[in-house]
């Protein structure tokens with residue numbers, strides 16, 4: 177039976193293996209391929225690990241291949257500084273030229289040697305690199321033999337990449353060639369949802385979508401991912417870069433005499449004016465044709481004249497991209513991107529698109545795609561689709577957002593772990609409700625004092641999640657910082673992945689009463705596992721209601737119109753998911769135990785999704801009865817709440 181199946185099941189419930197085992201059996205019988213879409217590298221590793229275990233039980237070899245972008249797998253260009261910023265399209269063009277050169281070299285009888293290893297920190301000049309020795313090795317490889325070898329061993333993506341590196345084989349090209357022979361292929365979402373990449377992916381797989389069984393992991397992310405993928409932004413900074421690109425190479429006149437730099441100056445001024453006029457603190461809704469009308473009024477003439485100008489800029493940008501490509505540089509042109517965005521702009525119409533201006537994080541005009549149904553359509557072309565998540569509820573929201581049929585089957589699997597392993601409390605004394613924070617000058621400091629009081633009672637590693645970085649910084653500044661242990665780890669929005677993992681390792685290996693501060697919906701609260709005693713308490717400071725930005729309000733209006741459930745789908749659903757994801761860090765296996773404390777009196781309204789939630793009374797007694805007496809680590813315990821300075825002192 178085909179069609180969509182929605183599965184809401186807690187982490188640790190075995191949903192990956194429960195999905196894969198019958199699917200692999202079905203795929204072998206029907207000669208289908210399983211395409212398993214993942215959000216993160218660690219999910220991909222888990223899928224391959226489970227497949228290895230299932231294959232061992234099946235008793236015969238099974239080929240499973242993990243796909244990843246060139247950014248991670250191109251051994252030739254990885255040491256070139258410029259390559260780090262290339263988009264998938266740009267790195268694809270760079271690679272295509274080198275592959276062509278490789279073919280020619282091989283046909284001419286030249287032998288290509290892999291580049292000598294670079295000393296740490298050094299970088300290559302891309303212009304020096306012609307053909308690709310790693311590709312040459314793939315062309316000469318015994319694919320049959322490699323396919324057998326990988327089917328026997330079922331390497332993880334890391335092991336596959338290591339093998340390729342040792343053998344000087346291009347990991348990207350080899351995975352692509354083996355994908356057609358694999359029963360299971362894992363890939364990031366973009367491989368399937370980006371229209372051009374999808375076409376190529378199906379060529380690699382060698383089958384049509386009707387013979388593909390699709391699995392979407394961490395599916396609760398998908399509607400927002402698709403909205404972002406389909407949205408088009410024109411940042412003010414891109415217009416400035418486009419102007420500099422022309423000024424550096426020599427200005428030129430457009431068809432009726434206006435200079436290209438003058439046109440871009442006017443585009444920049446129009447964006448500045450629109451941001452000033454329509455944006456609130458962060459963003460604002462723009463009347464649908466405001467940008468076009470403002471440009472025409474600034475330039476004079478008709479929309480045909482404007483399109484002619486933009487067409488000339490696109491042609492100029494194409495020529496620059498080609499010139500850079502021939503010089504073996506990244507084929508990029510800011511003029512090309514800006515002119516194309518402006519040419520397409522009038523086609524991005526309501527109700528699927530809402531035009532907005534943003535002031536933060538950067539001044540820009542944006543066509544925000546509120547409709548995730550069109551980019552989700554390829555899901556319905558596959559034989560079947562399984563949508564997996566630990567926080568997919570409310571499942572009607574997910575189904576309606578993607579336009580999946582009402583007949584879609586849905587399964588909700590309760591947590592398999594003993595309910596007594598987790599206790600949940602909510603505190604009636606504080607809240608992050610906007611009106612309360614605005615009207616009470618002591619509200620922020622009171623939150624800080626309450627966090628410190630609770631931390632002082634918890635004898636275990638604890639994560640404290642705030643609804644936003646801004647509020648976390650305010651609460652820290654109000655005095656909480658002084659009450660934290662010196663080893664406390666604080667999530668930073670600008671930290672690199674490497675720095676983040678190093679900090680988390682420090683927290684995991686650190687003192688028993690370690691403290692970690694982060695935000696709900698952030699990289700820690702949604703993507704990191706803390707098994708066993710690595711994390712035993714989570715404090716949620718307030719509820720993670722989404723910020724009422726112009727985009728959020730536009731989405732709510734759209735969902736009201738299309739489903740009649742704007743508030744539930746756009747506000748309550750994401751809040752619920754944010755809480756469950758953050759609290760979900762606590763229990764990852766049947767032996768995990770933990771306490772969740774929600775510092776917000778409004779938490780009671782979510783009791784239907786937080787079974788066992790009870791008001792916080794005697795915290796000390798509750799903690800003692802749950803964890804028993806534990807010795808704190810001297811010097812690392814948070815200071816008593818009284819140590820927090822008063823708001824003005």
Ligand code: SF4
Nearest residue numbers: 250252271308311346
């Ligand atoms: S073939 Fe592979 S290693 Fe060579 S340029 Fe392309 S992606 Fe890079």
